[in-house]
Amino acid sequence: MNIRKFTVDSDEQVVVKVLREVLDLYRIAVSDEDAAFDEIAVRNETTEGNPLHVRTEAVFVGADGSTRTCSMESVARVGENPRSERHRLIKWNFYELLRAELDLPEAPWGILYGVRPSKIVHRWLDGGASREEVVARLRAEFGVGEDKAALLVDSSLYQRPFLQQSDSKTVSIYAGIPFCPSRCLYCSFPAFVLPGEKMLRRFTEVFFRDLAAVRQAVEQYGFRVQNIYVGGGTPTSLPDEVFDEVLRSLYDAFFSDALVEFCVEAGRPDSMTPAKLESMVRCHVNRVSANPQTMQARTLRRIGRRHEPEDIVRMYKDLRSAGIPCINMDVIIGLPGEDARDVEDTMKKIADLAPDDVTLHALALKKGSRLKENLSETELPDDATAREMFTAAMDAAKRMGLTPYYLYRQGYQSGQLENVGCCRPGAESMYNIQIMGERQTILGIGGAATSKIVSPTQKYLKTSFHPKEITVYLDKIDYYMEKRNRLLHEVYGEQEAF
Numbered sequence: 001m002n003i004r005k006f007t008v009d010s011d012e013q014v015v016v017k018v019l020r021e022v023l024d025l026y027r028i029a030v031s032d033e034d035a036a037f038d039e040i041a042v043r044n045e046t047t048e049g050n051p052l053h054v055r056t057e058a059v060f061v062g063a064d065g066s067t068r069t070c071s072m073e074s075v076a077r078v079g080e081n082p083r084s085e086r087h088r089l090i091k092w093n094f095y096e097l098l099r100a101e102l103d104l105p106e107a108p109w110g111i112l113y114g115v116r117p118s119k120i121v122h123r124w125l126d127g128g129a130s131r132e133e134v135v136a137r138l139r140a141e142f143g144v145g146e147d148k149a150a151l152l153v154d155s156s157l158y159q160r161p162f163l164q165q166s167d168s169k170t171v172s173i174y175a176g177i178p179f180c181p182s183r184c185l186y187c188s189f190p191a192f193v194l195p196g197e198k199m200l201r202r203f204t205e206v207f208f209r210d211l212a213a214v215r216q217a218v219e220q221y222g223f224r225v226q227n228i229y230v231g232g233g234t235p236t237s238l239p240d241e242v243f244d245e246v247l248r249s250l251y252d253a254f255f256s257d258a259l260v261e262f263c264v265e266a267g268r269p270d271s272m273t274p275a276k277l278e279s280m281v282r283c284h285v286n287r288v289s290a291n292p293q294t295m296q297a298r299t300l301r302r303i304g305r306r307h308e309p310e311d312i313v314r315m316y317k318d319l320r321s322a323g324i325p326c327i328n329m330d331v332i333i334g335l336p337g338e339d340a341r342d343v344e345d346t347m348k349k350i351a352d353l354a355p356d357d358v359t360l361h362a363l364a365l366k367k368g369s370r371l372k373e374n375l376s377e378t379e380l381p382d383d384a385t386a387r388e389m390f391t392a393a394m395d396a397a398k399r400m401g402l403t404p405y406y407l408y409r410q411g412y413q414s415g416q417l418e419n420v421g422c423c424r425p426g427a428e429s430m431y432n433i434q435i436m437g438e439r440q441t442i443l444g445i446g447g448a449a450t451s452k453i454v455s456p457t458q459k460y461l462k463t464s465f466h467p468k469e470i471t472v473y474l475d476k477i478d479y480y481m482e483k484r485n486r487l488l489h490e491v492y493g494e495q496e497a498f
């Protein structure tokens with residue numbers, strides 16, 4: 001649906017943002033084309049106090065000039081941050097008014113927004129709330145659908161024993177190799193087609209300096225490295241000898257008895273070689289993410305992958321024969337031209353391989369992807385179809401004996417769905433649990449890597465982003481290493497250093 005004008009009686013960016021998020025939930029765009037309303041105008045009035053109240057008024061001006069005004073008042077929860085509560089109430093009021101006026105169904109996740117919805121659940125569980133109380137709060141305060149609330153709370157409960165295996169000295173390492181053999185149609189990651197030898201040599205020189213600085217910090221602060229995750233891009237797109245050098249450096253710098261997981265993303269079978277398998281085995285890599293996304297040959301071609309489903313099967317079998325203990329497979333639901341039968345067929349082919357972990361992703365149509373720029377929306381399943389396909393994939397994962405254990409969301413996801421990691425017992429990815437929980441420091445090395453430095457009390461975290469643009473990473477590495485060091489010093493302080 002289109003509306004000609006959307007006005008808000010505030011220039012507070014966050015207020016405008018949360019109200020626009022409500023429009024996005026129902027794909028309501030501001031445009032002159034076939035506008036159903038001339039204007040929707042929103043006014044908010046906050047009454048400070050304990051608890052705080054927010055009254056929201058929405059005026060709907062029809063294309064025929066008719067006007068309807070409706071309003072709603074809500075009260076903040078005691079004990080929550082008043083600023084966040086004000087924004088939640090503004091959003092909640094408008095969500096309820098819009099739904100009533102346009103007779104809209106509940107959105108699957110209600111007004112809950114953000115990549116890591118499990119964080120709020122963990123906070124409530126930390127405060128002593130029971131499973132049922134948390135589900136009820138998600139329903140009442142954010143309008144989260146019953147099935148989503150149950151999925152979120154159950155997967156969060158699953159994670160708690162794993163999160164508790166980390167203390168203020170336990171960290172993970174993320175190594176970003178931002179290269180791929182070719183660029184997928186839907187990709188919005190900072191991934192570059194593998195450069196020539198000279199540029200690659202420059203990248204590795206800088207990468208090893210970056211790694212040495214993190215190793216020094218690990219020693220200085222007495223950290224224990226729990227997980228190493230090599231992602232990208234596709235790290236296995238590196239030439240064999242460079243890949244081996246990268247893995248050995250990570251192993252030499254961070255491997256110890258404390259290491260739980262050493263994971264490598266090997267997303268593309270066209271990048272895997274026997275020599276890389278040998279390097280992984282030699283360096284005790286114990287988890288590989290082999291990501292088919294789909295087992296449909298025509299879709300693989302459509303999304304710009306240069307391999308066939310049989311290549312994925314071959315890579316999987318090679319990884320198993322090499323003795324890699326845990327293999328994860330990623331699937332994307334909602335790829336162009338696919339329907340429920342394609343998803344069922346993909347899941348059946350994946351079930352035949354019996355991976356330890358399957359991550360189901362709902363396609364995210366992000367800015368910066370060629371898919372967003374080049375695709376007519378008619379090639380994509382509508383929201384209802386995407387949800388049916390996702391349910392079918394989840395059912396297939398459960399039939400494989402896999403349990404959902406972590407979940408995250410992205411903007412613009414097909415069917416307003418989520419990404420869900422499902423595994424067999426004992427095959428949980430500790431790194432994925434820690435990165436979603438944001439309760440453990442993650443030190444990022446390499447292209448587009450992010451460092452998240454969590455305070456010892458877990459009360460706050462500071463973030464340092466390495467640049468997405470590869471040439472900026474290479475030219476300005478000293479600045480970014482210095483920034484990461486400064487944040488480490490601010491958070492852990494001199495008294496924490498050995």
Ligand code: SF4
Nearest residue numbers: 180183184187191233
């Ligand atoms: S393999 Fe992943 S990172 Fe590489 S181009 Fe495809 S989607 Fe992007």
